[in-house]
Amino acid sequence: MGTLRSGALLAVLVILALAVKAAAVQSAEKPTSMYIFSNQTLLNATVHLKTCKGENVIQAPLQPPTILLKGINFSREFSCFPNFTCIVEYPLPGNYSLEVRWLNRVIYAGTVDLNASGSQIHINTRTAYVGFFVRTAERRDLRDQSVELYIEPYRLIARSGQIVLLPFGVIKYRVQFAWVQDIVLAVSGESTVGCDTGAIEVRLPLLSRLTFVLQALGGVPATGINGSAELFFNGTRIASADLLRSNIIDLTYAPLGRYTIKVYLSGRLSSELYVDVTEKNNTYTVMLPVASIVKLKVLDARGEIVSDETLVAQLTDPLGRLFSERLTSGAIVLNSMPLGRYELEIFSEKLGRAIGRSSFEVQGSDSTIFREVSVSIARVRVSVQAEGSSTLPERSKVTVKSLGVLLLSRYLDSPRESVTGDLGYLPLGAIVQIEYSYDTFSYSVELSAGGGVLALRVPIYDIAVKFVDLDGQPVSGCTATLSSPYLNYAADLSGWMLEIKHVPLSDLLISVKCSNVEVARSKVSASELKTGNITVTVNVKALEITVKNLLGKPVSGAKVLVRVSSPSGVVNLTSTTGDDGVAVLYRVPLPPSSNISLHVSYRGFTYAGVLSPSEKSREVILDVLIDTPLLTLSATQALLAILGASVLAGTLIVVLRKYLHLKTLREMFASPFEEERESLIGRLKRILERKREEKEEEEISLFG
Numbered sequence: 001m002g003t004l005r006s007g008a009l010l011a012v013l014v015i016l017a018l019a020v021k022a023a024a025v026q027s028a029e030k031p032t033s034m035y036i037f038s039n040q041t042l043l044n045a046t047v048h049l050k051t052c053k054g055e056n057v058i059q060a061p062l063q064p065p066t067i068l069l070k071g072i073n074f075s076r077e078f079s080c081f082p083n084f085t086c087i088v089e090y091p092l093p094g095n096y097s098l099e100v101r102w103l104n105r106v107i108y109a110g111t112v113d114l115n116a117s118g119s120q121i122h123i124n125t126r127t128a129y130v131g132f133f134v135r136t137a138e139r140r141d142l143r144d145q146s147v148e149l150y151i152e153p154y155r156l157i158a159r160s161g162q163i164v165l166l167p168f169g170v171i172k173y174r175v176q177f178a179w180v181q182d183i184v185l186a187v188s189g190e191s192t193v194g195c196d197t198g199a200i201e202v203r204l205p206l207l208s209r210l211t212f213v214l215q216a217l218g219g220v221p222a223t224g225i226n227g228s229a230e231l232f233f234n235g236t237r238i239a240s241a242d243l244l245r246s247n248i249i250d251l252t253y254a255p256l257g258r259y260t261i262k263v264y265l266s267g268r269l270s271s272e273l274y275v276d277v278t279e280k281n282n283t284y285t286v287m288l289p290v291a292s293i294v295k296l297k298v299l300d301a302r303g304e305i306v307s308d309e310t311l312v313a314q315l316t317d318p319l320g321r322l323f324s325e326r327l328t329s330g331a332i333v334l335n336s337m338p339l340g341r342y343e344l345e346i347f348s349e350k351l352g353r354a355i356g357r358s359s360f361e362v363q364g365s366d367s368t369i370f371r372e373v374s375v376s377i378a379r380v381r382v383s384v385q386a387e388g389s390s391t392l393p394e395r396s397k398v399t400v401k402s403l404g405v406l407l408l409s410r411y412l413d414s415p416r417e418s419v420t421g422d423l424g425y426l427p428l429g430a431i432v433q434i435e436y437s438y439d440t441f442s443y444s445v446e447l448s449a450g451g452g453v454l455a456l457r458v459p460i461y462d463i464a465v466k467f468v469d470l471d472g473q474p475v476s477g478c479t480a481t482l483s484s485p486y487l488n489y490a491a492d493l494s495g496w497m498l499e500i501k502h503v504p505l506s507d508l509l510i511s512v513k514c515s516n517v518e519v520a521r522s523k524v525s526a527s528e529l530k531t532g533n534i535t536v537t538v539n540v541k542a543l544e545i546t547v548k549n550l551l552g553k554p555v556s557g558a559k560v561l562v563r564v565s566s567p568s569g570v571v572n573l574t575s576t577t578g579d580d581g582v583a584v585l586y587r588v589p590l591p592p593s594s595n596i597s598l599h600v601s602y603r604g605f606t607y608a609g610v611l612s613p614s615e616k617s618r619e620v621i622l623d624v625l626i627d628t629p630l631l632t633l634s635a636t637q638a639l640l641a642i643l644g645a646s647v648l649a650g651t652l653i654v655v656l657r658k659y660l661h662l663k664t665l666r667e668m669f670a671s672p673f674e675e676e677r678e679s680l681i682g683r684l685k686r687i688l689e690r691k692r693e694e695k696e697e698e699e700i701s702l703f704g
Helices: 001-027 526-531 637-702
Strands: 044-051 066-073 072-078 085-090 095-101 105-114 117-122 129-135 145-150 154-160 163-167 171-176 183-195 198-204 204-215 227-233 235-242 248-255 255-267 268-277 283-287 290-297 311-316 323-327 331-338 340-348 354-362 368-374 376-389 395-400 406-413 420-425 431-438 443-450 452-468 476-484 487-494 497-505 507-515 517-524 533-537 540-548 559-566 569-576 582-589 595-602 605-611 617-623
Touching: 044 105, 072 085, 085 095, 117 163, 129 145, 145 163, 171 198, 183 198, 204 268, 227 248, 227 517, 255 376, 255 637, 268 283, 268 406, 290 340, 311 331, 311 395, 323 420, 340 420, 340 595, 354 368, 354 420, 354 569, 354 582, 368 569, 376 395, 395 420, 406 420, 431 452, 443 452, 452 476, 452 526, 476 497, 487 497, 507 533, 517 533, 540 559, 569 582, 605 617
Parallel strands: 044 117, 129 198, 204 283, 290 368, 376 452, 452 533, 540 617
Antiparallel strands: 044 085, 066 072, 066 095, 095 105, 129 163, 145 154, 145 171, 171 183, 204 248, 227 235, 227 255, 255 268, 290 331, 311 323, 311 340, 340 354, 376 420, 395 406, 395 431, 431 443, 452 497, 476 487, 476 507, 507 517, 540 582, 559 569, 559 595, 595 605
16 A cells, blocks of 8 residues: 555656646747746846946847746746846746847856845846947048948948947958949958957958059150050949040049059050059059150161151051151151050152161160161162263263162263262162263163162273374374264374274274375274273385485485375375485375385486385486586486587587688678578577477376
8 A cells, every 4th residue: 555655656746747847848939937826926127238348238239138037937038128128027036047148149148146026137248349440451441331240140230430239259241342333342251259349340452542643654744645544443444544634543442453554545555554552552653655755766778867858757656556757857756655666667759669668666764765777778879970081971861760760860061070969768779770871872780779879980981092104103194084883083183192082982993094095994992992092003104215316416306206006096196306305205105905106207317116115215316417407418318418519519620610611602602601500500409499398298297
């Protein structure tokens, strides 16, 4: 029986324990009060929740906290007011466990002694007032910038500079800064809140002010450049500057990071520059790859400055812009030019075409960049002179062409030392055609333009022709003819030299005629003509004829005839001996294959003979023994005269005797004797007269 009672009591206790446990579980799931004794009166107390530092809470953000109060056979949840004041009710005085939850976090858990109704309980919770400050990279406050705070699953919006009550633990935050052109700068993070956490600083990667100072090379302000600059961030255009007016780009609250600056010159993209902005600096000087001044000096192939107002330099810059400038001074000055590769083309207005090109780089760091640009062109000058004469002759014409264009044309209306001209600039190696003409003579050359003077020496010569006879003496009184394909010249010879100017180079034929008989024909080669001195031996000479009588005395007044017979004809040369008995015949033509005959006549006495071409003189002995003004007799005639005189003397003696004998008779017979005497004297006179006439006729027939 006792055993049965003990078992029943144990069963009752187990049932009671299970009932209490079930009530506790139900109370935990639902904040309801559970009373063991339903007729019991409830007590109350006011719980003041404070921060960890005992600070009063004026207004709880989001939602008020809740308190879970537990005791023996008692458990109940109470909602607090926004100022963290809570009124709790409990059945009996005693120690209760108290748990405060806020924003899904336990901010207090502990035991409180509830002794009497209406008691005031102050509890320092695990909360703290925290200031949130959103600042720039240089720690300037961004007032009123919103901050998103995340306390799972709650989201709290605060403002920069606002003091916010927060529970202990990890707080996540996110700050979004709206910049220009829908650019949003977002910063997320987390921070652990504790009792000593007075403030949480969120630094945005941006600067309160960002300035870009644009400069050209050499540190010269970019103001005045005909262009613009555009500023990009993350591919979005955020600002620009008209460089004609300003070289500053100012931004406020600009994010850190890489910025792109696009520089435009005359509306064309010149360069892209990148600037990495950090928190260390808020002013950045950006050097644009633009030179304030580019000075170009154009040089020809010889390194000399190209200066010609007929040349136009056409310059293409790296942007494809075309600049044209006349090369009056050989220099090109350009303003606000980009660095890079340039193309230069030289255009000749005279030739109507481009004559040279060059590609070059413009680089440097100075505001003014100097650059020498070499172009394969050459300034060409031409000089035309006679090679063997001091002047070019009248009626000369010079023309110069290159690349199909007539560059020079000169006609001489009087002799000149030379023809010179400036052809201007030509491409290096261009073919230059120089043509010279003079009457029927023409001469041309093709030369390569290499700079300097292209010299043409025209093969025209001044020549001196010396004409000498077979004795080496000068020839005069003859006619010389010089002929070539370009020359037909004739002149009478009167001295040692025949000087002829402006003879074109060629083989030259020289012919000399004396007394209309060709006595010289000489072919002068072109190489001989170049020497300028030509000697022509003329087949003439002086012939000296000495006429003497049989006694060796000179015969004065004798007529001398030299007859030259050749294929060219017959020439008769005459002369008369002087007191010395000498007759000199000058310019006796002696052409090859000629026959020379000599005839001398003196008072009926003649001589005929043949001369050889090598003879220079001939002595002729006439058959004259007696030579008086009244009577000239040969030896035979003298002998006959002597005999005749003897006969005459004898006759005279006989006659005298007879005369004397007859004198007496005349006295007797005077008339018959006188007639006989007159008859004898008349016959003698007639005989002498007939002899004289016969001699004269013979001389006339001999000398013509």
